[in-house]
Amino acid sequence: MRDLDIQQLGDEFGQYIIYLKCVCGHIRRCHPHTLAAFAGWDATLADVVRRLRCSKCNQKQCTARAVPMTAPRGYKSH
Numbered sequence: 001m002r003d004l005d006i007q008q009l010g011d012e013f014g015q016y017i018i019y020l021k022c023v024c025g026h027i028r029r030c031h032p033h034t035l036a037a038f039a040g041w042d043a044t045l046a047d048v049v050r051r052l053r054c055s056k057c058n059q060k061q062c063t064a065r066a067v068p069m070t071a072p073r074g075y076k077s078h
């Protein structure tokens with residue numbers, strides 16, 4: 001799947017999904033809404049990710065990938 005180039009959380013109108021991968025291999029999926037709730041939509045994704053702590057190993061070593069939200073079933077772009 002194509003990765004999005006997200007600078008600020010508000011990019012792509014927040015219509016994307018973030019995959020956070022930690023150095024320990026733990027991956028979690030979150031929505032920009034979750035991050036914007038405490039950081040604000042103007043915050044940069046890189047900045048927010050740097051502050052995130054892994055829920056498994058407690059390190060702040062996450063890297064983020066942003067991918068488009070999965071299109072609804074039967075969706076066709078014309």
Ligand SMILES: [Zn+2]
Pocket residue numbers: 022023024025026054055056057058059
């Ligand atoms: Zn971890």
